[in-house]
Amino acid sequence: EAEVAQSPRYKITEKSQAVAFWCDPISGHATLYWYRQILGQGPELLVQFQDESVVDDSQLPKDRFSAERLKGVDSTLKIQPAELGDSAMYLCASSGRGSSLSMNTEAFFGQGTRLTVV
Amino acid sequence: QKEVEQDPGPLSVPEGAIVSLNCTYSNSAFQYFMWYRQYSRKGPELLMYTYSSGNKEDGRFTAQVDKSSKYISLFIRDSQPSDSATYLCAMSRGGYQKVTFGTGTKLQVIP
Numbered sequence: 001e002a003e004v005a006q007s008p009r010y011k012i013t014e015k016s017q018a019v020a021f022w023c024d025p026i027s028g029h030a031t032l033y034w035y036r037q038i039l040g041q042g043p044e045l046l047v048q049f050q051d052e053s054v055v056d057d058s059q060l061p062k063d064r065f066s067a068e069r070l071k072g073v074d075s076t077l078k079i080q081p082a083e084l085g086d087s088a089m090y091l092c093a094s095s096g097r098g099s100s101l102s103m104n105t106e107a108f109f110g111q112g113t114r115l116t117v118v
Numbered sequence: 119q120k121e122v123e124q125d126p127g128p129l130s131v132p133e134g135a136i137v138s139l140n141c142t143y144s145n146s147a148f149q150y151f152m153w154y155r156q157y158s159r160k161g162p163e164l165l166m167y168t169y170s171s172g173n174k175e176d177g178r179f180t181a182q183v184d185k186s187s188k189y190i191s192l193f194i195r196d197s198q199p200s201d202s203a204t205y206l207c208a209m210s211r212g213g214y215q216k217v218t219f220g221t222g223t224k225l226q227v228i229p
């Protein structure tokens with residue numbers, strides 16, 4: 001069964017260091033999302049791509065976070081410099097380009113990258 | 119006020135009980151409603167998906183949407199210990215619009 005792949009699964013980094021996460025969506029999925037989930041809370045959208053274009057990055061802290069999806073397939077999320085408050089699960093999700101608009105709403109998630117900033 | 123409100127629980131029930139999980143929302147433009155299940159240290163997995171108002175049933179799970187009240191529910195019949203997880207409601211205006219999540223309700227089913 002097709003899955004969203006994320007790496008690494010776990011990352012420990014020191015404050016002020018740079019960190020990067022990678023996501024490979026389900027093949028053929030045009031929409032890719034990066035969510036951040038703080039322990040005990042629901043996922044919050046950081047950035048949404050439609051193919052290679054950013055369609056929503058209103059909640060992305062752009063002074064330290066960047067995201068790219070250069071060829072409209074896999075994506076990288078970077079944090080530089082990392083802060084203690086960035087400790088969270090970073091989830092990647094994708095949804096398809098179906099024959100109906102509704103199909104683009106069903107987001108499928110990867111296992112996430114758990115980031116700990118020390 | 120958050121767009122989507124969900125009681126975080128925890129909710130503890132005996133095996134075999136009927137579980138009711140609920141969310142309220144404020145954005146009347148939401149048309150697509152989802153329930154995700156998230157096991158500890160895992161990513162969310164899509165459980166149920168409903169468009170507009172009405173009911174949808176899948177095995178032991180029933181999703182209900184009442185758009186007039188801006189209220190959605192997930193019912194789990196004959197709950198099992200394997201149902202122990204956090205249940206996240208999520209909703210969207212559809213198309214390529216973002217999916218907005220509730221905070222999740224942690225459920226524990228006791229054998």
